[in-house]
Every structure is written in C-alpha cells, then in structure tokens.
Amino acid sequence: MTTRDMVFVALFAALTAACAVFPPFQAPFVPAPIIVQNIGVMLAGSILGAKRGGLSLLLFVVLVALGLPLLTGWKGGFGVILGPTGGFILSWIPAAFVVGWFVEKYWHRLNFWNLLLFNVIGGVIVVYVIGIPWLAVVANMEFGKALAGSTIFIPGDVIKAAVAAAVAMIVKRSYPLVHA
Amino acid sequence: MIQVSNVNHRFGERAVLTGINLSIRERRVGVIGANGSGKSTFARLLNGLLIPDNGTVIVDGLDTREDVKAVRRRVGFVFQNPDNQIVFPVVEEDIAFGLKNLKLPKHEIAQKVDTVLAKYGLTHLRDQAAHLLSGGEKQLLAISAVLVMEPRYVVLDEPMTLLDLRNKKLVLDTIHTIEQPVILITHDLDHLQDFERVIVFDEGRVVADGPPREATRRYTQAMA
Amino acid sequence: MLSLYVPGGSFIHRAPAAVKLLILLIGSAALFMVSSIPVHAAELVLIAGLFHAARLPWRDTVRQLRTAMILLIPIFLFHVFITDWVLGLETVLRILVLLLLAVLVTLTTKPTEMIDVLEAAARPLRHVGVNPSKASMMLSMVIRFIPMMMREAQEILEAQRARGLDRNAIALLMPLLIKTLKMADDLSEAIEARGYDPEPVVPVWRKKG
Numbered sequence: 001m002t003t004r005d006m007v008f009v010a011l012f013a014a015l016t017a018a019c020a021v022f023p024p025f026q027a028p029f030v031p032a033p034i035i036v037q038n039i040g041v042m043l044a045g046s047i048l049g050a051k052r053g054g055l056s057l058l059l060f061v062v063l064v065a066l067g068l069p070l071l072t073g074w075k076g077g078f079g080v081i082l083g084p085t086g087g088f089i090l091s092w093i094p095a096a097f098v099v100g101w102f103v104e105k106y107w108h109r110l111n112f113w114n115l116l117l118f119n120v121i122g123g124v125i126v127v128y129v130i131g132i133p134w135l136a137v138v139a140n141m142e143f144g145k146a147l148a149g150s151t152i153f154i155p156g157d158v159i160k161a162a163v164a165a166a167v168a169m170i171v172k173r174s175y176p177l178v179h180a
Numbered sequence: 181m182i183q184v185s186n187v188n189h190r191f192g193e194r195a196v197l198t199g200i201n202l203s204i205r206e207r208r209v210g211v212i213g214a215n216g217s218g219k220s221t222f223a224r225l226l227n228g229l230l231i232p233d234n235g236t237v238i239v240d241g242l243d244t245r246e247d248v249k250a251v252r253r254r255v256g257f258v259f260q261n262p263d264n265q266i267v268f269p270v271v272e273e274d275i276a277f278g279l280k281n282l283k284l285p286k287h288e289i290a291q292k293v294d295t296v297l298a299k300y301g302l303t304h305l306r307d308q309a310a311h312l313l314s315g316g317e318k319q320l321l322a323i324s325a326v327l328v329m330e331p332r333y334v335v336l337d338e339p340m341t342l343l344d345l346r347n348k349k350l351v352l353d354t355i356h357t358i359e360q361p362v363i364l365i366t367h368d369l370d371h372l373q374d375f376e377r378v379i380v381f382d383e384g385r386v387v388a389d390g391p392p393r394e395a396t397r398r399y400t401q402a403m404a
Numbered sequence: 405m406l407s408l409y410v411p412g413g414s415f416i417h418r419a420p421a422a423v424k425l426l427i428l429l430i431g432s433a434a435l436f437m438v439s440s441i442p443v444h445a446a447e448l449v450l451i452a453g454l455f456h457a458a459r460l461p462w463r464d465t466v467r468q469l470r471t472a473m474i475l476l477i478p479i480f481l482f483h484v485f486i487t488d489w490v491l492g493l494e495t496v497l498r499i500l501v502l503l504l505l506a507v508l509v510t511l512t513t514k515p516t517e518m519i520d521v522l523e524a525a526a527r528p529l530r531h532v533g534v535n536p537s538k539a540s541m542m543l544s545m546v547i548r549f550i551p552m553m554m555r556e557a558q559e560i561l562e563a564q565r566a567r568g569l570d571r572n573a574i575a576l577l578m579p580l581l582i583k584t585l586k587m588a589d590d591l592s593e594a595i596e597a598r599g600y601d602p603e604p605v606v607p608v609w610r611k612k613g
Contacts, residue, residue: 003602004592006538010545011584018553018580022561025571036573059546066518067408067510077408077468078506082432083499084475139479140495145486163573167581175585229593257597264587265594269548281599311551
C-alpha cells in the first residue's frame with residue numbers, strides 16, 4: 001500500500017464520519033428517513049475499490065467501537081456495536097468491500113445503471129444479510145419478523161444507492177481512482 | 181548548493197517549466213511570480229516531490245532522480261495550507277512524526293521535540309488538538325515539524341497566502357530566524373526586501389534573477 | 405472533545421484498557437450463554453455499583469443509553485404480543501446489561517489507550533502481511549481529519565441551505581468529495597516530504613517462495 005492509498009483510506013473514513021453532520025431527510029412516498037451516512041459507505045467502495053474501501057470502513061467502525069460518537073445522531077461506543085442494530089454497522093465493512101469488488105471487475109464498462117446494481121448488492125443486500133440475523137439473535141426475534149420489520153427501509157436504501165451511483169460516476173469521469 | 185540544469189516539465193499539453201538553469205548557493209532566495217507562473221512546480225523539483233521530464237536537479241551532489249530519499253532528508257518543505265500537512269491529531273505527535281521516519285531513538289525524539297517547541301513558542305500548545313490551533317499557530321507547527329528534522333535547506337511554498345495580516349507577520353518573523361538557507365516562494369514582493377536574491381517566474385520561464393530591487397522592477401513591469 | 409471519554413481517577417479509569425476490553429469481550433459472549441432473569445438482575449446491581457465507583461455523571465450515561473432505550477421498548481412489546489413477556493423481559497435485561505457494560509468501558513477509557521491496545525493485539529497479524537504501525541498511523545490520520553471534515557460538511561450544509569439545496573444529497577456530497585480528493589493529493593505529498601517510507605511488510609508465506 002502506498003502513502004496515497006493510506007491517505008485515501010483515512011480520508012474516506014473521515015468523510016463517512018463527516019456525513020453524520022448532514023441531517024436525515026424525508027423523501028416523498030418513502031416511509032423511513034434517508035440517512036446520508038449510509039451513502040458514504042457505498043461511495044467508499046465505488047470510488048476507492050474493494051481493499052481501500054473496505055479498510056476505510058474498518059477504520060471507521062473501529063473508531064466507533066472505541067467510543068468516538070461518529071454515527072448519525074452522535075452515537076458511538078462499544079454498546080452500539082454489540083446492541084440490536086450493531087450488525088448493520090459491522091456490515092458496512094464487507095458492504096464497501098463488495099461494492100468495490102464489482103466496481104474493480106467492471107471498471108471499464110461502468111455506467112450509472114450497473115453501478116446502481118452494485119450499490120444495491122453491496123450496500124443494501126449485504127447489509128441486510130448481516131444486520132437482520134444479528135437483530136433477530138440479539139432481540140430474540142424470529143428471523144421472518146425481523147426481516148418484515150426491516151422492509152420499510154428498502155425504498156430509502158434504493159434511493160441512497162442511486163445517489164451514490166450518480167455521485168461516483170461524476171467522480172470517475174474527472175478523478176478515476178481504481179485503474180488510474 | 182542546489183543545481184537545476186536544463187529543466188523542462190509539462191502537465192499534459194501545458195508546458196509548466198521551460199529551460200530552467202539555476203544554481204542556488206545564497207542564504208535567502210525568493211521566488212516570485214503570478215499564479216500559474218510555474219513557481220510552485222519549481223519548488224517541488226527541489227526536494228524530489230516532482231521529477232522533471234527533462235533535465236536534472238542536484239542537491240549537494242545528489243540527483244533527485246536517483247537519491248530521492250537522501251534529497252528529501254536534506255531539503256525540508258513547507259506547504260501553503262498547514263491543514264493539509266499536519267498529519268497527527270496532537271501538536272507534539274505531529275512534530276515527532278518526521279523524527280520517527282528518521283528512525284531516531286525515543287529519548288532523542290523527545291528531546292528534539294522539546295527544543296523545537298520552546299524555540300518557536302509552542303510549548304504551551306504541545307498537548308493541544310491540531311484542529312483547534314489558529315491559522316498562524318498551525319503554520320508555525322508545520323514549520324517546526326520540518327525544522328525539527330534539521331534539513332540543510334528549507335523550501336517554503338507560499339506559507340503566508342492563507343493567513344491574516346497578524347499571522348503573516350508572525351510567520352514571516354519566524355522565517356527570518358531560520359538558520360539554514362531559505363528558498364521562499366511567494367507572490368508578495370514585500371516579503372523579500374531583505375533577501376539576497378530574487379528569481380522571477382513568468383509562464384514557466386525565469387524572466388529576472390538578481391538582487392531584490394532589480395528583480396522587483398522587472399516583476400512589476402511583467403505584471404503591468 | 406471528540407471522544408465520549410469522561411476523565412476521572414477511579415480504579416475503573418486507571419485499570420489497563422486491555423483488561424477492560426477483554427472483560428467486555430468475555431462478558432458479552434457469556435451473556436448469551438447464561439440467560440435468566442435473576443442472573444441478569446444480579447448483574448445489573450453489580451454494574452450499578454461499578455458506575456457508582458466510577459463517579460460518572462448521570463447525564464453522560466443517560467445520553468449514551470437514550471437511543472438504545474427507544475429500541476428496547478419495541479423489542480419488549482414485540483415479545484409481549486408474539487411470544488411471552490418472560491422472554492421479553494429476559495431479552496431486554498440482557499441487552500441492557502450488555503449496553504451498560506460497553507458504555508462503562510467507553511466512558512472510562514481514553515481512545516488513544518484503546519488504539520495502543522489494538523496495535524498490540526494486531527501485532528501477530530504481521531505474519532499475514534498486516535502492518536500494525538501503518539494501521540495505527542491511518543487511525544491517527546482519521547482522528548486528525550474528522551473534525552476538519554465535519555467543519556467542512558457543516559459549511560457546505562449552511563451554504564446549500566442558503567440556496568435551498570440542503571435536501572439534495574448530491575449537492576451536499578459532491579463538494580465534500582471534491583475537497584477530499586484535493587486534500588488527498590496535498591497530504592500524500594506532505595507525508596512523503598517528511599521522509600515517510602511506506603515500506604511493505606512482506607508476508608512470511610510469500611517470502612519463502
């Protein structure tokens with residue numbers, strides 16, 4: 001890893017934290033508020049690729065666990081990680097990695113639509129696959145019930161994936177970082 | 181001595197430096213020019229941050245193309261924006277960073293950090309978070325963090341551009357106290373009055389080179 | 405400023421960070437193995453004693469737990485309606501013990517101490533190509549740049565609010581990204597100018613080949 005790689009990993013972890021400053025907002029016909037910070041996760045993968053993106057989120061999650069209040073709503077600490085929604089936070093590490101893996105593989109054919117798909121696979125499906133069973137175990141819920149309860153977040157998550165794809169495509173045109 | 185010979189450099193289509201030949205042996209050298217004149221690119225040649233397309237840069241007999249590490253050890257570099265060069269969250273940690281890269285023993289690092297903090301009036305800020313410092317304090321920290329490594333030369337790339345008037349004076353006064361030869365890149369003539377030599381850049385070429393008064397005259401002409 | 409750490413001189417504050425983290429790790433695993441209402445009630449009493457010994461201000465503790473509490477109520481109600489209230493009480497108590505233990509460690513341990521523990525814990529990973537000093541340097545850089553980026557984000561939010569674009573995620577993220585990319589170039593140059601050499605640690609299994 002070069003100095004520049006280390007700098008990118010660190011700055012995108014800081015960027016994800018800084019997204020906590022943007023208040024969650026409500027979109028029409030979408031039941032749950034949209035949290036900008038989750039877009040940061042997809043951006044790290046889309047812009048930095050698998051290894052650097054995943055590492056970036058690993059640093060972020062480690063700092064949250066160490067007690068820095070970096071999550072939207074100024075939450076942080078080991079309790080958040082071990083709590084019922086901890087799986088969603090931990091899943092950000094593989095989520096950024098998976099988005100980045102697809103982006104690297106399809107770098108030369110990347111467009112808004114396939115990037116949207118990759119963001120949904122990594123940034124939504126991976127997050128649910130880890131987050132929902134975690135919730136079910138910690139809260140003693142049946143898996144199906146936990147899944148049903150999480151469906152209200154799906155429309156918002158797809159919007160986030162679209163925003164991340166649009167932003168990452170603009171960055172790719174002016175500042176390609178994966179196969180530079 | 182720093183010897184720049186036959187240097188040309190392009191960024192894509194644009195020639196940023198053309199036919200540069202200079203040898204620098206004075207204690208105080210100013211480099212002045214408008215935005216985009218090539219003066220910052222020139223500064224980056226001097227410690228190997230940038231290797232020119234053609235030509236050579238030799239520092240005390242070391243070629244930046246071959247011995248970039250040894251050259252960087254000799255030529256300290258201070259950037260325009262201190263916010264983008266302070267790497268560590270706490271003042272004393274950041275000063276220690278360069279010394280750790282030199283692989284010095286712990287007690288020597290601690291002692292050198294103490295000395296430089298005292299010298300530049302930063303001792304009371306040693307445990308402070310870097311982001312809480314004022315602009316001038318940040319630039320003093322950046323300068324201290326370079327000087328603590330005891331380079332042979334110090335290149336400063338517009339270190340006062342982003343500061344207010346009071347902090348400009350604070351940083352300029354500090355630059356005057358530096359013992360090593362100084363190469364100061366600036367776009368403000370007033371900073372260079374006491375300098376031995378001033379080099380004027382315009383569109384990637386050296387258009388004037390000499391004592392401040394003569395160089396200033398040429399610079400004002402070029403700007404008019 | 406940035407951390408949740410509350411300074412103090414209690415024995416919990418002075419205990420080594422490694423010990424506290426280890427107890428938290430073992431404790432959280434044990435909680436899932438032994439789960440019953442009387443046991444959790446006893447644990448709660450013990451933890452309340454520890455909080456008292458650490459002399460933590462109520463305000464900080466409550467603030468840490470508030471968001472979790474909002475989650476505990478629906479989990480309890482879920483069990484009351486779907487399974488039974490005994491299981492609900494047991495679950496909620498278990499989560500509460502877990503959270504309180506974690507909050508106690510978070511509030512009494514300096515983040516820098518925890519970074520040191522992590523660096524030590526990561527040392528064996530050197531053999532698979534992980535460089536602990538690089539990792540801790542990156543962690544330090546993140547801590548250095550978070551306040552700066554947050555201020556930047558705040559300024560962007562205010563600027564876009566003035567133009568009525570503060571509900572537009574692209575208008576908020578794009579300027580922050582441009583700033584980040586520009587900063588990355590400057591910062592890499594500055595780090596190398598100060599003689600940093602990111603010499604790669606070659607994993608042992610690759611050295612042999």
